[in-house]
Amino acid sequence: MTQRFHHANACGMLGKTALGGPTAEGATMKPTDTRNPDYFHKVVDCQWACPAHTDVPEYIRLIAQGRFTDAYMVNRESNVFPGILGRVCDRPCEPACRRGRIDDKPVAICRLKRVAADHKEDIRARLPDVPKRKNGRKIALIGAGCASLTVCNDLVPLGYECTVFEKLDKPGGLMRSNIPAFRLPARVLDEEMDYILDMGVDLRLNSPVESMQSLLDEGFDAVFVGSGAPKGKELDIPGRQEADANIHIGIEWLEAVAFGHTEAIGRKVLIIGVGNTAMDCCRTSLRLGADDVRVMARKPRDFFKASDWELEDAEEEQVEIVINRSPKKFVVEEGKLTGMVFEVMEYAIENGRITDTRVTGEEFLAADDVILAIGQETAFPWIERDIGIEFNQWDEPVCDRTTHQSTRPGVFFGGDAAFGPENIIWAVEHGHQAAISIHNYCNGKQVEDRLPQTMNLGSRKMGIHEWSYSNYFEPIARRKMEHVPLTERFRELDTEVELGFTAEQTACEVERCLNCDIQTVFTDSLCIECDACIDICPTQCLTITENGREEDVGARLTAAPKNPDQPMYISDQLEQTGRIMVKDENVCVHCGLCAERCPTAAWDMQKSILGIPYAKDHDVMPIAKVGS
Amino acid sequence: MSYIAKPKVSWAGQERNSLGLTLADYEGGLSTLCAGCGHDSITAALVRGFWELGLEPEQVIKLSGIGCSSKTPAYFLSGAHGFNSVHGRMPSVATGAQAARRDLIAVGISGDGDSLSIGFGQFAHAVRRNLNVLYIIENNGVYGLTKGQFSASADPGSKAKKGAANRNQAIDPVATAITLGGSFAARSFSGDKKQLVPLIKAGLMHPGCAVIDVVSPCVTFNDHEGSTKSYAWTRQHLHATVEADYVPPSTEIQVDYDDGAHTDVNLHDGSVLRLKKTDPDYDPSNRAGALDFLEAHRARAEVVTGLLYIDPDLPTFHDIAGTSKQPLTQHEFEDLSPGADALAELQKGLR
C-alpha cells in the first residue's frame, strides 16, 4: 500500500506537515504551558480563591475516608486555625467552588472543615518540634490576633523567640473580642491559640504598646505589627452628642459584651449598617434582651456587604432588615434618645450600578439604643511619625503587598493593620508571608528572596477503569446545617447556634466535591483523534479543532465558552491532522471518563499538589552558628 | 467499557434545542464498545444530528442487525423505538416497520459485515426500492464483533493485525448503491463530525433511502500500520468532494459561503439540501460521472467522502407500495381485519 499524503480536502483535515506552524504572528493560539503552577492551581477553584490556598479537595477526601486528624493537619498547614475557620471563615472558596456552577450551591467547604476539627484526635504530637536551643533572634509582635499568632506558628519552631504584646487581658484579637461566642465558642478559640502559645510564645497581656520608638529601642531583631483595625467609624449627624449614652460603636460594644462589661440593651434597637459587624450586633442584641431589632441599610439588598449566610442567620432570628433608609438625625427628648429620623431613598440602578439617587421622604423610627456598624479603620497613634515608618495620605502605613515590610527595614505589618480590615484567613496568609520576610531579614537575606510555588502531578490510575478517587458525579443537593431551635438559642449568650454536620450529612456532602485537583492531563503525541473523549464528556468540555485566532477557536468549541474567567487548555499540534485539543475547564466534573475512554491514555487523571513555600522552607545559614 | 455510567449533569448555560432538550436527552446507554471505536463517534454524530434537527426521540425508530455497529442503537436516543434484528436482516425489519408506521423516522445502523456479506441482498433491495430509511454502514473493514476477520469492504492488500494481506476484491457500498439506482449515496469518516453531522441531517430529511457509508476505524482489530481502514490511513487518504447541509423549510436562506460554488437541491417539503462542492467539476446528480469519479479515486487509493450522488425525485417505497399514511396502530381493528366476507368480496373482483 502506498502511503501518499493528500491534503486537498475541505473539511479542515490538513496534515500536520501541511500546516507548518502558525500562519502569522499571533494568529494561532499557543499551547498552554502546564508547567506554570498557576494553570492547574486555577482549576482547583476553591484552593485558588482561598487566600492561604488550603488544599480543600484533599482534606475533603480524607474526611470521606474518616481520616479526620489527617484532614485537620492538611488544613492546619496552610490556614493554621481549622476549628475557628470551620465556623467563621469568610469562605471566599465557596462562591468560587466549581460545584456552584453545576447545581448552583457550592460544596459546604467551610462546614466540612469544622467536621475535621470536631472529630480529630489529639494532634499535639503532630505539631512541629520546637528546638530547645534558640537561634538568638528575638521578634516583637504587637497584638495577639490571628496575624501575629500565625507569625509565631511559623517562626517559633525555627528557634525564634517571639514576644507578643497585647493590650487586652486575653489573646485572640477580634476573634475573641468581637466575633460572638454563639458563632465561635471560646473553647475552640482557646484550643487553637494554645497550640501556638504553648510552643513557647512569650505572651504579655495587658501590655499595650504605647510607643513604637521605645519598643524598637528594646533591641528586637524584627517587629511585626498585628494590631488590627481597632477604630469603629463615627456617624456625625445631629443629636449624636446629646444621645451619646444610648449610641454605641459596634466593635466597642461587642467587645464590652464579650468581656462581660455590658450585659443588657434596650428593647428597641436600631443597627446602622449592613455588614458582618451589623449582623453580629443585631444577633447579640437579641441575646441581651432586645426584642425589636432592625438593621437599617442605605441601599438595596444587592449592595449589602454582609455575606449571604450571615444575613440568612440574622433573618432566621427575626431581625428585620430595612432597605433604602439613610440616617438623618438622632431624636432626643428630655435628654434621652427616643429614635431616629431616616431619609427614604430611591435609586436608579443600571447593570448593577447605582446611577441616580433620590430622597422621597422621611421616616421616624423609635429606638432605645442605636448601634453603629458602619466600618472600622486602622489607627496608629502610638507609632511616631519620624522613625522611618511612612504613612500614606489616608494615614495608613506604607507596606509592601508581598513582603509586608514597611518603609523601615525590619518592621512588618500584617492582618487588618496592614491594608485595612479584611478577615481571618487573609490575616493568616499575611502572617505566613511576613514570617518568610522576617526569617530572611534576620539572616541577612533580601526579604524579596522568596521561593516560588511548585506543582507536582501524580497519576491516580489504579486499573483500566479504576481511579484512586471517587470519580462518580454525585447529583445530591447541598446539605443544610442544623441550628439550635429558636426557643433555646437565646437563653445563654454563648450557646453555639450551628450544630455541625451529622455523619450522614458529612457522607453526602463530601461526595459533592468534584475533586478538581484530580486534573485531566493531556499528552498530545499519544492522541489518535478518535473523538472518544469528546463524545463521552458529560459536560462538553472537549474539542479537537483547527488552531486559529482565539475567537475563531472559541466559536468552534463543542459548547460555547460561558465563563471567560475559567482557564482554557490548548494542546500542541496533534500528530495526525495538526489540529489541537482544546479543553474548557469551566464545568469539567473530573469524572475521569475522558481518560477512561481514551484508547491510548492520552488523557490521564493526575492529582496536582501545590507546593506552598513557608518560612521553614526558606534555607538560611544554619541557626546554630548565630548568636547564643 | 466503563465502571461508572456517564453521569447526567446539568449546568448553567447548557444549550437546548428547539424542543428545549439538551444533547444528553438524545443519548442512550453507555457504550460497551472498545474505547476509541469509531462507531461511538458515529453514535455521537447521530445524537448531535437528531438534537440539532429538534426531532422528538419518540418519533424515531432505530433498526439494526448484528455486529458491534449493530449494537450502537442502544447508545443513542433511548427514548426512541428500536429493533435489534438478526444478522443482515435490518432492511427487512425496516421495511416492515415503515409499512406499518410511516409516521416514524427510520434509522438503520449496519456494519460492513452485516450489509456487504450476509445481508448484501437485503441491502441491495432496500436501496433499489428506495426504502424510506437513513441507512448507515459503520464500515471498519472487519467483522469487529467476531474478532477481526476481513470483511467484504476490506481493500485488497490491506493487512490484518497479524500481517496477512487481504487478497479479495472490495465492495464499495457507495458505488454499489449508485449502481443499484439509489437516490442518496454518501461517504464520510467517523473522525470528521463537521462533515458527518450535516450529512446525517440531510440523510434523515431525504425522502428515500439515504445510504451513508462511514469509515469507522476498529481500534482493536484494524487500526494498525498496513490497514487501509485505520485512523491514520483514512486521514492521509481522504478526499472530500461535496458537503451537504440541511436547511429546514421556511428558513431564510443566507448565502454565507465565501468560496466555492454551491447548489441547492429542493426537497418536496420545502426544505433544501445545500451542497457545497470542493471539487468544482463534480456533479452529484450525474450517475455515470459519480461512478467514474469513484473508480478513478479508488485506483489512486483515495477515500472519497461527501454526498456523492443525489436524486430527491425518485419515487420512494411509500409512493410505490402505496403504504397507509395513517399508522396501522391508529386504524380500527375492523379496518385492519375486515373479516371473511370482505375478503370474499375482494376476491370476487379478482376472478
Ligand SMILES: Cc1cc2nc3c(=O)[nH]c(=O)nc-3n(C[C@H](O)[C@H](O)[C@H](O)COP(=O)(O)OP(=O)(O)OC[C@H]3O[C@@H](n4cnc5c(N)ncnc54)[C@H](O)[C@@H]3O)c2cc1C
Ligand atoms: C464584628 C466582627 C465580626 C467579624 N467576623 C468575622 C468572621 O466571621 N470571619 C472572619 O474571617 N473575619 C471576621 N471579622 C474580621 C476579623 O476578625 C479580622 O479580620 C481579624 O481578626 C484580623 O486579625 P488581626 O490579627 O489582624 O487583628 P485583630 O484580630 O484585630 O487583633 C489585633 C490585636 O491587637 C491588639 N492591639 C491593638 N493595638 C495594640 C497595641 N497598641 N498594643 C498592643 N496590642 C494592641 C488588639 O487588642 C487585638 O487583640 C470580624 C470582624 C468584626 C469586627
Ligand SMILES: Cc1ncc(C[n+]2csc(CCOP(=O)(O)OP(=O)(O)O)c2C)c(N)n1
Ligand atoms: C446468522 C449469523 N451468522 C454469523 C454471525 C456471527 N457474526 C456476528 S457479528 C458478525 C460480523 C459483524 O461484522 P460487521 O457487520 O462489520 O460489524 P462490526 O462488528 O465490524 O461492527 C458475524 C459474522 C451471526 N451473529 N449470525
Ligand code: SF4
Ligand atoms: S468541587 Fe471540590 S475541588 Fe472543586 S472547587 Fe468545589 S470544593 Fe473545590
Ligand code: SF4
Ligand atoms: S473529566 Fe473528562 S470527561 Fe469528565 S467532565 Fe472533565 S473533561 Fe469531561
Ligand code: SF4
Ligand atoms: S480519546 Fe484519546 S486518542 Fe481519542 S481523541 Fe481523545 S485523547 Fe485522543
Ligand SMILES: [Mg+2]
Ligand atoms: Mg465491520
